[in-house]
Every structure is written in structure tokens, then in C-alpha cells.
Amino acid sequence: MPRSTSTQVNVAATELPALRAAMRDAQTAAADYYGQTARNVSIDDLGTPVRRFLVAAQTVNELLSKGTDAATYKNIVSGGHPGASVIRGVKYVRNVVEHISHVIQPRAEHTLIGGASGLRAYLFWDEVPAAVHAQLHRGTQKLKPDYDASLLGVNVTETMLDTLKFFSDVAPNIPHRDSRGEWTDFPLMDQPGVRDRLHPEEPSEEVTARAWLNGRRPNGDVRVICGQITRDGIRYVFGHTFVDGLSYAPFVETVEQLSLDMTAGYSYVAGDVLENTVNRNDNFPHVVQGAVFQCRHDIGTWTTAAPSGGWDKDWVDGKTAITWHRLVEMERNEGYPAGFSYLIRRARRMNALVPYSP
Secondary structure (H helix, E strand, O other): OOOOOOOOOOOOHHHHHHHHHHHHHHHHHHHHHHHHOOOOOOHHHHHHHHHHHHHHHHHHHHHHHOOOOHHHHHHHHHOOOOOHHHHHHHHHHHHHHHHOOOOOOOOOOOEEEEEOOEEEEEOEEOOOOHHHHOOOOHHHHOOHHHHHHHOEOOEHHHHHHHHHHHHHHHOOOOOOEOOOOOEOOOOOOOOOOOOOOOOOOOOOOHHHHHHHHHHOOOOOOEEEEEEEEEEOOEEEEEEEEEEOOEEEEEEEEEHHHHHHHHHOOOOEEEEOHHHHEEEOHHHOOOOOOOOOEEEOOOHHHOEEEOOOOOOOOOEOOOOOHHHHHHHHHHHHOOOOOOOHHHHHHHHHHOOOOOOOOO
């Protein structure tokens, strides 16, 4: 029988609940780990979600390896898929966790990045000692080159996202999703000025990432439009994104992008945010990239549906005009370092400023 060249596996409906549960465990462990890196915790503390992730990820791997399309999956993992080495490396170190008396955790040496907006530790996979490796079964020992090539010395969060991305690539319907259709516990919370991915699906290259970002619906429940500004013939609308009655970030979109979002089913409305919200910054000391607003009443009581057209005339509240002009300049990357506007746009469009609380 010829070797399968498929890059995706067929997952039976009866297999989905277990796979999605294991994916949720892996997703939650990854988000938990990332959240902990912004807190003053020990390497021992960080090791706990790392080991949880390894066990959950290997559970997904085993379920796919024994599923109804196991042959296709095994061909993918043993073949030339660019993410397969990561999966083999994860299996190797998970077997250390499960079978050997050795504690797997990030190496003690790490990098701290940040400033006024808070610090985050960036940690890397550590060496597996030769004496530990020697205790493993021969089949597991054969996976060590994958661990050394794809995990050793690599940022732990990046590896977690690569693992989740691989599973999503080969079985697109197994990621666990929340009530809004987003991956459960994603995106990760933005850190100002840091380009590292915040989502398993996010491409690494900026040009590709921008297209991906514009092609997916914004996160959050609803966006409240507060005005419009035209610059160099391009019309921009702006306002606040709300989730569960709270806004952590503003947004800026071209009228064309707004139309695409609305066509995709995303909700835009118009209303006076300042008159109908209260500032809750004191309740969210870790959100330092902007004001946090909470609705006084249900959004539907003080907003109207956004029109589908008629964006020819600019309008903006004089009290906030300077702020909105500055935000539009950020979106256009006027006077900012190369790549800066993408990081700002990503944080706003993904609503990646919502604090994660494991």
C-alpha cells in the first residue's frame, strides 16, 4: 500500500470529545504558564504548568496515534511536516516526566523583559542529563535528537504554541473553543514591544501575520464606535472594544475593514462611551496600557446599530479629539519604529489586553 501524503487526519465524531478535552488541558496549561511568567514566582512554580502541558500534549498525540486515521497521523509525525520534530521532542521529555525520577522544569537562567508596563520572564528548556537519558526505553531514547533540535534552549512558550499549532494543522476541529469561538484561554496577554506570538495560529512573519489578523474577526463581544477621522483619503473609525461589559483597549479600523468585520458577523454599534461608563483602572492594576472602562448599564440600552454605509463625513468629540488622532497615527505607524504599529494593532484587534487569571 502506498504511503499516505495527506497533511490532515480524519477525526471521527466519537473521538472529538476526548481530543478537545486534552487540547483544553494543553491550552490552559500553556496560558497558565505564560501568565505565571509575569508574576514573581519560582522556577518550581513554573515547572508545574510545564509538566501539565507535556502530559496533556502527549495525550493528544496518543489519541491521534490510536485513532481511526492513525496511519495517516503516524506518517505525518514521522515524515517531513515542519512541526513534527516538536511533537517528537515533547513526547521525549514527557516520557522523562512520567517514567524517570527527574524533575522537568525550565532552566534557572532566564531573561527578564519589560519596564513600566511590567516585567515578564522568558525561560528556556533545560538539558536532560545523560544519566537520566540512559534510564529511558530505547524507543524514547531515539527521540532525544528531536528534543535537542526543537526544544533544548528554546523559549518554553514558543514551543507550547508550536505544539498546539501542529495539532490544529493536522486536525483543525480539535482545538477547544470558548463561547465566542476563540481558542479557550487565548490570545495570551500582550506585552508592549515584544513580537513573540500570542496565539497558536499567529504567523511569525509580519506581512503574513497582518493578513491573518485582518482575515479573522476581532475578539470581544462588541465594538462601540466613537468617531471617524480621514487621513490621506483613508477613512478610519475608532472606539472601544467591550467584553463582558468591560473595555480594556480602544480600536482603530479602516471603513473597509469595518465592513469586512460586519459581513463576517461581528457586532459594531455607536454610542457615547464616556457618558455611559466608569473608569475601573484601580480594579485592574496589571492593565497598564490604557484605561479600563465598565458599562453603567447594558450596552444595548445606550447604543445604536452601526450603519452599513454613509461614512463620508468625519466626526469626533472635541474633548477626546487629540487622543483619537494620536491613536490613528499609531495605526498608520506615523513617527514610530518599524513594526510598532503591528504590535499595537495586534493587541487591540485580538483584545489581548484582557488580564489572564489562572
